[in-house]
Amino acid sequence: METKDLLAETFKFQGHICWASAMGTRVGLVALRELGVQRTGTSDELHCIVEIGDNHGAQCFVDGVQYSTGCTFGKGDIEKAGWGKLAIMLINKNKEQAIRVSYKPGRHKMIAESSFMSKRTQGVPPTQIPQEEAWEMVNMLWEAPESEVMKVGTVEPYPYEDFGEVMGLLPCANCGEMVSKMYLRVVGDNHMCIPCSGYGL
Numbered sequence: 001m002e003t004k005d006l007l008a009e010t011f012k013f014q015g016h017i018c019w020a021s022a023m024g025t026r027v028g029l030v031a032l033r034e035l036g037v038q039r040t041g042t043s044d045e046l047h048c049i050v051e052i053g054d055n056h057g058a059q060c061f062v063d064g065v066q067y068s069t070g071c072t073f074g075k076g077d078i079e080k081a082g083w084g085k086l087a088i089m090l091i092n093k094n095k096e097q098a099i100r101v102s103y104k105p106g107r108h109k110m111i112a113e114s115s116f117m118s119k120r121t122q123g124v125p126p127t128q129i130p131q132e133e134a135w136e137m138v139n140m141l142w143e144a145p146e147s148e149v150m151k152v153g154t155v156e157p158y159p160y161e162d163f164g165e166v167m168g169l170l171p172c173a174n175c176g177e178m179v180s181k182m183y184l185r186v187v188g189d190n191h192m193c194i195p196c197s198g199y200g201l
């Protein structure tokens with residue numbers, strides 16, 4: 001896939017066009033390239049630690065990372081460090097190697113002064129800003145020299161312990177909904193989901 005198409009797909013996936021998701025997409029692609037691996041479709045190849053936190057701007061960065069690397073919330077091969085930073089550690093589990101790539105603010109001022117961002121700071125939702133203005137801003141990062149917009153670490157050894165996954169779902173004796181076996185709780189002679197069991201996590 002052309003990388004520009006990948007970017008358009010990322011925006012479709014996350015629902016709007018923004019600089020943070022574009023940057024995350026690019027950071028993900030560079031991490032894959034440096035590790036010499038492809039975007040993953042399974043949970044046993046890569047693991048990604050993203051350094052964003054909660055309730056802050058530019059978290060969309062991780063939507064880009066998910067789309068370009070294939071490490072996703074559902075497959076469980078992505079986790080959040082919670083440091084409020086736009087950076088990732090991408091781990092090749094089989095080779096036990098990792099690389100850290102972070103956003104470098106070489107064009108941050110340019111982005112902040114774009115017509116898209118000035119509308120955003122005035123409170124206009126991203127979905128209400130014309131697409132051309134969004135792409136204009138995104139291109140500032142997408143077409144920038146790599147060294148200006150990101151810091152690329154070196155591939156380092158990274159011991160990785162894989163806990164694998166427990167297969168199988170069973171119905172809860174009370175609500176009948178399917179539950180991962182690992183999450184069933186024993187209530188008398190029955191097995192129930194956590195909400196039905198009344199137990200805490």
Ligand SMILES: [Zn+2]
Nearest residue numbers: 018020021060
């Ligand atoms: Zn966004």
Ligand SMILES: [Zn+2]
Nearest residue numbers: 172175193196
């Ligand atoms: Zn239940």
